[in-house]
Amino acid sequence: MATINLPLDGKIAPYVLTCAPIALARRQPKDFSRIAYAAAHVVADPLEDSDPWLTPAIDWDRTLAFRHRLWDLGLGVAEAMDTAQRGMGLGWPEAQQLIKRALAEAATRSDALIACGAGTDHLSPGPDVTIDTIIRAYEEQIETIEAAGGRIILMASRALAAAAKSPDDYIRVYDRILRQVRQPVIIHWLGEMFDPALEGYWGNIDHIAAMSTCLQVIEANAAKVDGIKVSLLSREKEVIMRRQLPPSVRMYTGDDFNYAELIAGDAHGHSDALLGIFDAIAPAASAALEALGNNRNDEFFALLEPTVPLSRHIFKAPTRFYKTGIVFLAYLNGLQDHFTMIGGQQSARSLSHLTELFRLADRARVLDDPDLAVARMKQVLAVYGVS
Numbered sequence: 001m002a003t004i005n006l007p008l009d010g011k012i013a014p015y016v017l018t019c020a021p022i023a024l025a026r027r028q029p030k031d032f033s034r035i036a037y038a039a040a041h042v043v044a045d046p047l048e049d050s051d052p053w054l055t056p057a058i059d060w061d062r063t064l065a066f067r068h069r070l071w072d073l074g075l076g077v078a079e080a081m082d083t084a085q086r087g088m089g090l091g092w093p094e095a096q097q098l099i100k101r102a103l104a105e106a107a108t109r110s111d112a113l114i115a116c117g118a119g120t121d122h123l124s125p126g127p128d129v130t131i132d133t134i135i136r137a138y139e140e141q142i143e144t145i146e147a148a149g150g151r152i153i154l155m156a157s158r159a160l161a162a163a164a165k166s167p168d169d170y171i172r173v174y175d176r177i178l179r180q181v182r183q184p185v186i187i188h189w190l191g192e193m194f195d196p197a198l199e200g201y202w203g204n205i206d207h208i209a210a211m212s213t214c215l216q217v218i219e220a221n222a223a224k225v226d227g228i229k230v231s232l233l234s235r236e237k238e239v240i241m242r243r244q245l246p247p248s249v250r251m252y253t254g255d256d257f258n259y260a261e262l263i264a265g266d267a268h269g270h271s272d273a274l275l276g277i278f279d280a281i282a283p284a285a286s287a288a289l290e291a292l293g294n295n296r297n298d299e300f301f302a303l304l305e306p307t308v309p310l311s312r313h314i315f316k317a318p319t320r321f322y323k324t325g326i327v328f329l330a331y332l333n334g335l336q337d338h339f340t341m342i343g344g345q346q347s348a349r350s351l352s353h354l355t356e357l358f359r360l361a362d363r364a365r366v367l368d369d370p371d372l373a374v375a376r377m378k379q380v381l382a383v384y385g386v387s
Contacts, residue, residue, distance in 0.1 A: 002374045006355050007386055017374070019365045022283045022303065025290075027074030028111045033293040034263055034270065035250065036285065037076035037115065038278035039083035040067055041326050042090060042098065046340040056094045056342040063098070064105050066335055067114075073286035075278060076113030077102065078153060082194060083276040084117075085323055087158070089343025092122035096144055103148050115186060118142045119155035125162035125197075131169050134160050138177050152185040153229070153274075154178075158197040167203030167213040174217045184226035186252060186274065189214060191232040193319040207232060211241050222246040229254045229274040233319070235262060243268055256315040256322070260304040263289075264297065276322060277311040280329045281366045310360040313353075321348040325357050329366070332358065332373040339380060351384045 006015045029035070043066065048057035067077050079102045080086055080095040090098070099116045106112035120137035123129060134157060142152055154177065164170055178185070191207075192199035202210035218225050227250030230238050235258040242251040253262040253271035262271040278285045284307050291299035314325035324345055331339040339346050358367075358377050367373040381387070 002370045004374045004377055005381075005386070006359065006377075007351065007381075008355065008359070012386065015359060017362045017367070017370045019362050019367075021368050021370065022287055022365045024073070024283050024368070025287065026072050027286050027290055029074050029076065029113050031074055031293055032289040034289060035076065035113075035252070035272040036074075036278065036289055037078040037113065037252070037274040038070050038282060038285070039078040039081040039274065039276045040070060040279050041323060041330065042084045042342065043327075043330075043336045044338075044340045044342045046338050052340075052342070052344045056089055056091070058094065058098070058342065059336070060097075060101060062336050064101060066330070067102055067105060068109075069335070070279075070282055071106075071109060071112045073282050074111075074289070075282060075286060076115070077106070078274050079103075079114055079116040079150075081117045081153065081155070081188075081276075082190065083279055083323060083326060085342055085345065086117060086119070086155070087121050087195070088320065088323070089341070089345060092141065095121075099145055099150060100148050103150050107149070114150070115153045116145045116150040117153045117155045117188070118145050120157040120159045121155075123159045125159045129159050129163050131160075131163060131172060134163060135173055135176050138173070139180065142177070142181060146182050151183050152181055154185045154187045156188055156190045156195070156198050156201055158195070161198050161201055164203055167210075170202050170213055171217055175220060178217070178221040178224040181224055184224050186226050187214075187218070187228045188254070188274075189228060189230050189232070190254075193233055193317065194231055195320060207234070207237055208240070211237070211244075215241070215244055218249055219246055222248055225249050227252045227272065231255070233257050233315070238262060238271065239266075242271060256311045257308070259311070260288075260301060260308055263304075264292065264300065276326060277307070277314065280314065280326050281307045281310070281364065283368070284364065284366055307364040307366065310357070310364045310366070313356055313360055321345070324349040325353070328354055328357060329361055332361065332376050333366075333368045334372050334376075339376075351381075351386075354380065
């Protein structure tokens, strides 16, 4: 097995990779008993002459090739979400291009599941931003996506979080938007651990009280809501909400800490999935979902549970920097030729964090080519002065 010297526990020590990678196998969504989206990252173009912190330079070929990889594994693509650095390097002008390009690629296939993020990120929060302004901003992005043939993931709005005076403002915005959409949407409740600007969303800092407002919106517009993605990193809160949803509305887990047990479900129901970690562990997620779809529950957990420590590490606080780990793993797996991110976000995690990620990825069996991963990890270590 491959061996590499890693800085672990404050000293350099040899680490022997021990786990055989999960084999890639082509699958389709119909092979799964759950709907499963992977929120996909974007690949930066390090050769373009631009200001990395200010102007996103995107390698469109590699970015779109990665979407085909997810579709080949049977996973859906949740496009232009926070995993794609929406609001942390990827602005609405670039997101529009990404959405249109991804939808065009999806149209070339018969098995491509895709939904796209619509928000208000082109609207800067401020004292002059009104509820009506926020509604118009949502309408603008929704119109763009629907005109391109896309389905909507209704993203949380920083502008709304800043402008809303009460839960009634949230109800007004969501009621207005949901009445207009052409197809049922997925609502995304993104917690403040992912984006501190969204603290107090739905008009209350207490998540259970906020949940009441969100459920009121869903119940009043159930025909226009396919489901809700909850990203609060709390199994208990997700289950509480899941059990109160209208029968026609899905719960899409966004819990990157507890997804295995939430997807498996209990006697009262289960969660479907819309997860950033599925970008990083796509082969394991695909194999596990196929096993679950064929009632091989023990195999489902055997495949997915080893990925949970990796996911908890990637999404550890400050959680908003999880994208760095997602892209680092894509680099280790040869899905891009460099460890560079838009917005310079490759610097958001320490060498110690990346080293532990490498070890956990081996144990989760998601290093597709261990020899390549070792070679690339050595290059990163060399940059930090570790030989």
